[in-house]
Amino acid sequence: MARNAHAYALSANDLLSGAQVFWSTNGGWSTSFDQALFSQQSQALEPLGTAEEAANRVVGAALIPVDANRRPIALRDQRRLQGVSVAVRTTDNERSANANTAPALARAA
Amino acid sequence: MYAYDHYDQTFVEQRAAEFREQIDRRLSGALSEDEFKPLRLQNGLYLQLHAYMLRVAIPYGVLNSKQLRMLGNLADRYDKGYGHFTTRQNIQYNWTKLSDVADMIDALASVQMHAIQTSGNCIRNVTTDAYAGVAGDEWLDPRPSAELLRQWSSLHPEFAFLPRKFKIAVLGAAQDRAAMKFHDIGLWAKLDAGGQPTYDIWVGGGQGRTPRVARLYQEAVPLADLLPTLDAMLRVYNLAGRRDNKYKARIKILIDEMGIEAYREAVDEELARIDRSVFATAVTEYQRIAAQFETAQRPALQGQAIAQESPAFHAWLQQNGMAHKIDGYAAVSISLKTKGAIPGDASGAQMRAVADLAERYSAGEIRVSHRQNLVLPWVKLNDLGALYAALVEQDLAEANIGLASDIIACPGLDYCALATARSIPVAQALSARLREREQRDGPIDLSLNISGCINACGHHHAANIGILGLNRTESETYQISLGGRADDKAKVGEILGPGFSQEQVPDVIETLLDTWQAHRRDNEDFSQTFERVGKQPFKEAVYA
Amino acid sequence: MPNASSNVAALDLGWLLQSSGAFSHAAVPTLDLLVEPEAADTLGLNNLLALKGVGLVFKSPHDGRSFSLARQLRNAGFSGQLVGLGRLMPDQARHAFQSGLDALWLEDQLVQRHGADAWQNALNVVVADLYSQQRLPLGLTERLALPDIWQRRQNAAAKTLPPKHCL
Numbered sequence: 001m002a003r004n005a006h007a008y009a010l011s012a013n014d015l016l017s018g019a020q021v022f023w024s025t026n027g028g029w030s031t032s033f034d035q036a037l038f039s040q041q042s043q044a045l046e047p048l049g050t051a052e053e054a055a056n057r058v059v060g061a062a063l064i065p066v067d068a069n070r071r072p073i074a075l076r077d078q079r080r081l082q083g084v085s086v087a088v089r090t091t092d093n094e095r096s097a098n099a100n101t102a103p104a105l106a107r108a109a
Numbered sequence: 110m111y112a113y114d115h116y117d118q119t120f121v122e123q124r125a126a127e128f129r130e131q132i133d134r135r136l137s138g139a140l141s142e143d144e145f146k147p148l149r150l151q152n153g154l155y156l157q158l159h160a161y162m163l164r165v166a167i168p169y170g171v172l173n174s175k176q177l178r179m180l181g182n183l184a185d186r187y188d189k190g191y192g193h194f195t196t197r198q199n200i201q202y203n204w205t206k207l208s209d210v211a212d213m214i215d216a217l218a219s220v221q222m223h224a225i226q227t228s229g230n231c232i233r234n235v236t237t238d239a240y241a242g243v244a245g246d247e248w249l250d251p252r253p254s255a256e257l258l259r260q261w262s263s264l265h266p267e268f269a270f271l272p273r274k275f276k277i278a279v280l281g282a283a284q285d286r287a288a289m290k291f292h293d294i295g296l297w298a299k300l301d302a303g304g305q306p307t308y309d310i311w312v313g314g315g316q317g318r319t320p321r322v323a324r325l326y327q328e329a330v331p332l333a334d335l336l337p338t339l340d341a342m343l344r345v346y347n348l349a350g351r352r353d354n355k356y357k358a359r360i361k362i363l364i365d366e367m368g369i370e371a372y373r374e375a376v377d378e379e380l381a382r383i384d385r386s387v388f389a390t391a392v393t394e395y396q397r398i399a400a401q402f403e404t405a406q407r408p409a410l411q412g413q414a415i416a417q418e419s420p421a422f423h424a425w426l427q428q429n430g431m432a433h434k435i436d437g438y439a440a441v442s443i444s445l446k447t448k449g450a451i452p453g454d455a456s457g458a459q460m461r462a463v464a465d466l467a468e469r470y471s472a473g474e475i476r477v478s479h480r481q482n483l484v485l486p487w488v489k490l491n492d493l494g495a496l497y498a499a500l501v502e503q504d505l506a507e508a509n510i511g512l513a514s515d516i517i518a519c520p521g522l523d524y525c526a527l528a529t530a531r532s533i534p535v536a537q538a539l540s541a542r543l544r545e546r547e548q549r550d551g552p553i554d555l556s557l558n559i560s561g562c563i564n565a566c567g568h569h570h571a572a573n574i575g576i577l578g579l580n581r582t583e584s585e586t587y588q589i590s591l592g593g594r595a596d597d598k599a600k601v602g603e604i605l606g607p608g609f610s611q612e613q614v615p616d617v618i619e620t621l622l623d624t625w626q627a628h629r630r631d632n633e634d635f636s637q638t639f640e641r642v643g644k645q646p647f648k649e650a651v652y653a
Numbered sequence: 654m655p656n657a658s659s660n661v662a663a664l665d666l667g668w669l670l671q672s673s674g675a676f677s678h679a680a681v682p683t684l685d686l687l688v689e690p691e692a693a694d695t696l697g698l699n700n701l702l703a704l705k706g707v708g709l710v711f712k713s714p715h716d717g718r719s720f721s722l723a724r725q726l727r728n729a730g731f732s733g734q735l736v737g738l739g740r741l742m743p744d745q746a747r748h749a750f751q752s753g754l755d756a757l758w759l760e761d762q763l764v765q766r767h768g769a770d771a772w773q774n775a776l777n778v779v780v781a782d783l784y785s786q787q788r789l790p791l792g793l794t795e796r797l798a799l800p801d802i803w804q805r806r807q808n809a810a811a812k813t814l815p816p817k818h819c820l
């Protein structure tokens with residue numbers, strides 16, 4: 001595992017939405033990194049990721065090594081946590097508000 | 110243009126229903142992720158950093174206004190209000206949910222569109238010249254060939270689980286506007302003495318970790334031999350291509366390793382065994398398809414002088430207009446690279462606006478170019494003024510097609526799970542800086558492309574100035590290469606030296622441009638200057 | 654039996670899906686040889702042509718070599734039984750049959766996980782049509798009872814239009 005890793009969080013994509021999720025202190029997945037469970041032992045989290053994938057709840061389970069300030073060590077994890085660098089609509093409310101104004105879609109028979 | 114008949118429509122609808130059922134089986138656990146992955150990829154669905162991404166095919170880059178309107182509506186309904194046009198005549202939705210995909214694909218099927226084979230290790234969406242059918246230097250419209258290939262390759266029983274992706278481009282003009290020589294197979298269609306199509310087949314081009322310019326495989330292959338030849342070429346690749354290392358799995362590596370002569374021998378052996386009766390219907394099919402494209406052509410117009418317009422109009426027409434095959438028309442590009450924009454992104458509202466303009470001014474037709482812009486291919490000369498005014502109103506009149514600020518960029522580490530660095534913010538900063546420079550000093554005629562990793566979806570190898578985002582000890586660094594080009598003199602760029610930080614990139618690029626100006630003779634293009642003076646002066650200027 | 658592979662032949666009871674659509678719990682059909690895709694080159698195509706039954710091994714859901722191997726054998730004139738075995742999924746059944754295989758032999762757990770229905774329906778619910786068809790095995794031809802899309806299209810056009818000269 002990553003050198004200098006102080007601890008690890010477990011992350012994945014939610015199977016249905018594709019959103020990035022973190023294994024939380026509540027014993028389930030959360031979209032908030034603030035609620036992530038940190039463990040000094042990578043071996044404690046790895047089997048959990050495998051089991052959750054096998055249960056078809058998430059895909060792409062992977063550990064996030066963090067430093068003593070719980071900041072991800074890998075550039076990819078840092079950027080992923082920051083989200084996209086451009087302004088986008090962020091909430092589902094905005095999305096459905098827009099969907100209501102968008103012209104209706106034709107559905108194929 | 111080509112309209113689906115009942116067979117095509119049924120085919121696409123069946124495929125949509127099949128994928129809906131596959132998604133259900135994935136959710137139930139009947140399909141594991143390992144099994145589902147090739148199936149979803151063949152239907153255009155990736156898993157990225159923050160969501161799924163659906164990549165929709167725009168076959169040979171042609172859209173009608175109804176289709177573009179649907180793409181805009183999908184952007185609003187299922188994405189965050191945007192779609193991203195790619196370098197391979199596709200559009201990507203970056204915020205797709207697995208639970209929405211089947212509905213999106215049904216909506217696409219209702220306007221004769223699909224996402225079939227836009228991803229995965231199969232024969233991908235066939236691309237071509239965005240000016241097909243209207244370019245002044247064209248001798249054969251490549252779109253009927255591309256449509257024939259779409260049909261042949263769709264769900265080809267053998268070639269859905271290849272060692273790696275397989276990209277084909279078709280051209281029918283003197284100038285290469287589709288980066289044909291950077292494809293696994295490039296077809297250069299010509300006419301034989303009897304006026305029938307023949308194809309020069311180029312093989313083994315590609316970018317990525319090991320960039321290669323395609324090599325000529327065979328000249329003047331008659332139409333009747335095209336599909337058997339491609340079948341044999343793909344079969345040898347499917348059987349012998351490497352599967353132990355994804356960076357060595359493309360056909361370019363197979364040909365490097367076995368040599369083009371041995372490859373040719375293996376293909377010939379295969380070809381000798383092929384039952385050609387299977388392809389007996391192909392030539393008639395080609396004629397049926399070609400007839401549809403021909404009837405979509407418009408008659409020449411007389412006496413269409415351009416009325417007096419503003420200097421801004423003339424500058425726009427000069428930069429974004431293209432000489433048309435038929436008198437009385439122009440093909441006009443709409444730049445999706447306004448100052449500071451994300452290259453290739455268009456909002457739902459913009460897509461609907463362009464669809465409206467296409468109906469009013471371009472016979473309802475739109476094209477998508479590999480440089481991530483849109484084209485209105487059928488604008489009457491005396492409508493140009495009105496079109497320009499309408500585009501200005503929509504903020505879509507940036508006059509920078511083919512200039513340095515017309516940057517190609519991939520989604521990079523903002524979205525892409527494979528990325529090593531961000532490319533969008535670099536593109537935005539550069540676009541702002543370079544557009545300003547162009548507006549101050551005049552057009553800068555060169556290509557500038559950015560990729561967020563060595564996979565090179567942003568075509569950085571094939572650009573006069575290429576930028577590659579890398580991860581060096583967990584920080585982003587941008588490596589610059591010079592002298593690449595994607596046209597008929599295709600060439601891979603040379604790496605300049607150590608990389609730069611994101612903040613340094615705009616200044617470095619300006620220094621490179623200053624150096625070019627200082628060494629440029631007469632009207633040399635960038636490649637000519639670069640080939641004459643080499644990279645030394647550029648290196649000295651940048652690393653001084 | 655001569656064996657270019659090791660593990661698959663150890664199993665003897667499983668499910669057989671035939672191109673005719675027949676689906677039954679059965680022993681591995683009698684095969685003269687099991688061919689793993691890596692071994693095909695060394696074995697040599699011509700040495701296989703006289704055999705009555707050949708098993709083609711699929712090694713992962715991503716590996717389509719055995720589809721091309723089947724087509725290559727058929728093109729070379731192989732007229733015996735071609736049976737696919739290994740890591741297949743129902744969605745690949747049509748690829749197999751359209752590439753010239755006659756049957757798929759599936760381990761129990763594979764049928765269990767995907768569901769017997771998914772396998773049985775593999776040729777009904779999926780896109781069975783192609784634009785240009787390869788030569789299909791007899792069972793499948795009877796089953797589809799339809800030529801490929803290009804052929805059907807041209808047959809339909811011939812009915813509605815006076816015959817036209819091709820180029």
Ligand code: SF4
Pocket residue numbers: 519520521522525526527528529560561562563564565566567
């Ligand atoms: S070049 Fe790399 S970062 Fe950019 S889209 Fe392709 S794979 Fe992703």
